[in-house]
């Protein structure tokens with residue numbers, strides 16, 4: 001199947017829905033866990049669970065930002081262009097990662113210079 005913006009948009013919208021649900025779910029579970037710990041051992045487990053929740057939540061929030069950014073780029077016609085060098089991002093890369101912001105070379109350069117992924 002050839003790559004198309006339509007397909008990318010669909011994948012991004014699906015991802016957006018999934019991430020929003022995930023965030024909603026994390027909010028709910030965090031809310032429910034408040035006030036249910038009466039024992040030391042539970043507190044430790046809960047602190048760990050909450051740390052995991054926070055990590056998951058941050059990850060989901062970051063991904064959601066990336067996905068919404070990519071959707072915005074689809075709208076303004078800059079989707080699929082590397083944000084660093086302006087080159088067209090490899091199709092295979094976009095299929096694997098619809099919200100990719102950089103071409104492989106710029107991505108590798110960023111990872112190498114320790115400026116984080118994406």
Ligand SMILES: [Zn+2]
Nearest residue numbers: 082085103106
């Ligand atoms: Zn680039």
